[in-house]
Amino acid sequence: MASASVTLIGRPAAGRQSLWRYWQGGLHGSEFVWAVAFIVPYIGVFLAFVIYPVLYGAWMGSSPHLYSELFSDPIYQQTLVNTLLFLAFGVNLKLFLALLLSGFFMQPGWWIKTLLVIFVLPWAIPALPSFISIHWMLNGEWGLLNNTLYILFGIEGPSWLNQRWFALGSAIASHIWKWLPFWTVILLAGRMSLPQEVMDAAKVDGATGLRSFAYVTFPMLANLYLVLTLLATIFLLGDFNSVFFVSGGGPANSTHVLATLGIRDAYDMGHPELGVAAVMSALPLMIPLVIILMRKLRTAEVQL
Amino acid sequence: MSATTVSAAHAVPYSARRKGRAARRRRWLIRVATLLLSVVILVWTIMPIYNMVMVALEAEGDVFGEHIWPPKPSPRSFWIVVSQGYWYLEYFWHQFGNSVFIAVMTTLLVLSIGSLTSFSVARMRLKNGWLITNAALLTYVIPASFLAIPFYLIMNHYGLHDNPWSVIAALVTFATPYAIFIFQEYGRSIPLELDESARIDGASPVQVYFRIYLPLMAPALVAVGTYALLLAWNEYLYQFLLLSNKRSMTVPVALAQFTNSDQAPWNYMMATAIIYALPPVATYYAFRRRMSSGLTMGGVKG
Numbered sequence: 001m002a003s004a005s006v007t008l009i010g011r012p013a014a015g016r017q018s019l020w021r022y023w024q025g026g027l028h029g030s031e032f033v034w035a036v037a038f039i040v041p042y043i044g045v046f047l048a049f050v051i052y053p054v055l056y057g058a059w060m061g062s063s064p065h066l067y068s069e070l071f072s073d074p075i076y077q078q079t080l081v082n083t084l085l086f087l088a089f090g091v092n093l094k095l096f097l098a099l100l101l102s103g104f105f106m107q108p109g110w111w112i113k114t115l116l117v118i119f120v121l122p123w124a125i126p127a128l129p130s131f132i133s134i135h136w137m138l139n140g141e142w143g144l145l146n147n148t149l150y151i152l153f154g155i156e157g158p159s160w161l162n163q164r165w166f167a168l169g170s171a172i173a174s175h176i177w178k179w180l181p182f183w184t185v186i187l188l189a190g191r192m193s194l195p196q197e198v199m200d201a202a203k204v205d206g207a208t209g210l211r212s213f214a215y216v217t218f219p220m221l222a223n224l225y226l227v228l229t230l231l232a233t234i235f236l237l238g239d240f241n242s243v244f245f246v247s248g249g250g251p252a253n254s255t256h257v258l259a260t261l262g263i264r265d266a267y268d269m270g271h272p273e274l275g276v277a278a279v280m281s282a283l284p285l286m287i288p289l290v291i292i293l294m295r296k297l298r299t300a301e302v303q304l
Numbered sequence: 305m306s307a308t309t310v311s312a313a314h315a316v317p318y319s320a321r322r323k324g325r326a327a328r329r330r331r332w333l334i335r336v337a338t339l340l341l342s343v344v345i346l347v348w349t350i351m352p353i354y355n356m357v358m359v360a361l362e363a364e365g366d367v368f369g370e371h372i373w374p375p376k377p378s379p380r381s382f383w384i385v386v387s388q389g390y391w392y393l394e395y396f397w398h399q400f401g402n403s404v405f406i407a408v409m410t411t412l413l414v415l416s417i418g419s420l421t422s423f424s425v426a427r428m429r430l431k432n433g434w435l436i437t438n439a440a441l442l443t444y445v446i447p448a449s450f451l452a453i454p455f456y457l458i459m460n461h462y463g464l465h466d467n468p469w470s471v472i473a474a475l476v477t478f479a480t481p482y483a484i485f486i487f488q489e490y491g492r493s494i495p496l497e498l499d500e501s502a503r504i505d506g507a508s509p510v511q512v513y514f515r516i517y518l519p520l521m522a523p524a525l526v527a528v529g530t531y532a533l534l535l536a537w538n539e540y541l542y543q544f545l546l547l548s549n550k551r552s553m554t555v556p557v558a559l560a561q562f563t564n565s566d567q568a569p570w571n572y573m574m575a576t577a578i579i580y581a582l583p584p585v586a587t588y589y590a591f592r593r594r595m596s597s598g599l600t601m602g603g604v605k606g
Contacts, residue, residue, distance in 0.1 A: 038420040038423055039424045039425065039430065039436055042417050042418075045480060048462075050477060053455045101345075121349060122349060122352075122353075124588035128540050129574075137355040142367065142369065144354070144358065147372050148372050150370065177348070177349075262452075263453070263541070290442070
């Protein structure tokens with residue numbers, strides 16, 4: 001620190017000292033020390049709990065024969081299909097519904113406001129209790145859903161969790177149930193922050209209903225919608241709970257997604273390297289997503 | 305149907321200006337559509353929650369029956385849970401305490417680490433602070449469950465096996481990036497001149513942090529604190545992997561153990577689930593307004 005205070009006195013700094021000053025930026029002396037001290041905890045967390053596990057995982061999953069073992073596993077092939085379906089339906093259905101519902105909740109009235117308070121409940125309730133409840137609700141023989149269908153409409157519902165596509169659909173629906181409020185609230189806030197003058201001008205020009213949505217509201221929300229789609233894709237890739245508790249990967253391991261298959265391979269099968277490889281096989285999808293998202297998030301900061 | 309409702313939302317003040325039968329019929333249609341959609345939303349949202357309450361109010365034998373209302377509703381299951389009167393619930397309050405401990409520690413650490421980092425980067429303008437922001441952004445977009453396996457093995461290297469601090473470390477790792485964004489975004493609304501004038505008056509960085517930064521950041525601290533608390537309460541995978549002893553595990557881990565058995569006492573499980581869900585729901589509704597503005601900042605701006 002001594003050299004730093006010397007340079008402050010005004011001697012023309014050169015060589016090592018100028019480099020030192022460059023790193024300090026506008027801060028000097030004890031200020032710089034404090035500024036560094038303040039970021040040390042986060043850097044520690046980042047190195048110990050992000051960088052180290054990432055590198056360790058990369059090392060665990062580095063052997064090529066793991067991937068040949070993985071790709072020849074029929075359960076893994078099914079899992080890939082499930083993951084893609086989960087992404088395609090989960091992300092798009094959820095965000096499209098959220099977009100529509102955010103318009104619904106823009107309406108005035110006490111009833112709409114009360115409904116919004118109730119609608120947010122699934123997000124506030126912890127994941128596990130709700131998913132266990134949904135699991136039991138979907139039981140073919142004693143579940144609430146089939147009982148309701150039978151008593152109200154006389155329909156014998158299917159046993160939702162004993163058939164692959166019903167079970168996967170149930171997991172996707174549960175995911176949407178849990179996370180729809182979150183994205184709706186974000187899109188609602190996005191709509192509310194739209195400049196009112198533009199909306200008024202559109203009205204004066206005669207844009208109503210669908211037209212005002214298609215030509216005025218949506219173009220202004222498009223960038224936000226894109227960022228949210230990318231973010232939702234990444235969050236959904238990592239969603240372990242909705243599949244694990246609703247369908248449990250069953251029947252006969254036919255509804256796993258990558259997040260649950262990784263854990264199954266690592267713990268139920270006792271082969272952690274294979275579990276890591278299963279997760280790593282999502283990297284070709286994840287890396288471009290992360291790159292676009294990181295750029296978008298920075299530009300979004302400026303625009304919104 | 306939903307599409308028309310959305311457009312309808314914008315059309316209401318519009319059609320009101322026009323007069324005539326068409327407009328009146330249209331308004332009536334909108335009202336009916338709104339009502340129908342409200343019912344659909346209500347049923348969709350409430351059904352799993354209703355199921356939770358219904359099963360919790362049932363007696364053991366009645367769980368397996370074809371009804372949509374408990375035949376003999378009684379709060380006995382709640383009493384069994386609260387008094388730990390069933391073998392799988394014997395450590396319930398201990399496990400509840402573990403959940404509280406983990407959530408509170410996570411919140412405190414996220415708030416202090418997050419605010420210190422963003423104070424240094426955004427307020428003191430540490431050179432190359434953007435590197436930290438990017439590191440945080442990168443962590444934010446890594447799905448936590450993808451890191452679970454190496455994280456679990458590393459905790460053994462650190463000697464933190466079956467230790468609540470390993471869970472706290474995981475939660476802090478994945479919640480702090482969000483805190484850093486929110487603090488940096490929110491901090492933009494506080495003029496930097498405040499810090500500068502305090503510095504000229506001779507305040508040290510530590511004093512500026514405690515006396516100026518933290519008090520002005522209070523709303524953001526509340527929003528992020530609630531977020532961290534809910535995140536810790538929501539999390540299952542890391543708690544399941546890292547905690548194995550009955551005395552060190554948390555409520556969700558203990559609860560999940562029983563879904564796998566054939567003899568699952570569903571009424572006790574649902575009562576446990578409701579008791580476990582109450583604190584976050586209460587917290588959320590208490591801080592709802594601040595939460596949603598915080599969420600928006602995070603969702604919109606990363």
